[in-house]
Amino acid sequence: MDWVTSIIxxxxxxxxxxIMAWTFVPKGWRTIAANVFAGGLVVVSPxxxxxxxxxxxxxxxxxxxxxxAFALTLAIGAMNALWRKYTNTPMGRKG
Numbered sequence: 001m002d003w004v005t006s007i008i009x010x011x012x013x014x015x016x017x018x019i020m021a022w023t024f025v026p027k028g029w030r031t032i033a034a035n036v037f038a039g040g041l042v043v044v045s046p047x048x049x050x051x052x053x054x055x056x057x058x059x060x061x062x063x064x065x066x067x068x069a070f071a072l073t074l075a076i077g078a079m080n081a082l083w084r085k086y087t088n089t090p091m092g093r094k095g
Contacts, residue, residue, distance in 0.1 A: 002067070005068075006070070006071035006072075010071040010072045010076075013045075017041060020037045021033040038079065
């Protein structure tokens with residue numbers, strides 16, 4: 001997998017995680033929720049890949065090469081930095 005594809009995948013994971021956290025999680029828990037969602041997507045995606053490979057024949061086994069793991073790590077770190085910059089409510093508080 002090339003760098004562009006790895007970065008697009010990483011940005012997609014971070015975007016989905018951020019949208020889920022912003023939409024479904026109360027203020028004060030969003031940064032942690034975004035990390036949990038991003039980690040969950042990273043953990044679940046190989047299994048989804050296996051299912052897609054079985055159903056469609058797409059070669060998803062090559063999704064997690066070194067470049068992709070690096071891009072995912074950078075994207076999740078950037079997501080954390082942005083969440084910390086734009087959220088200021090202490091963890092667990094709604095206000």
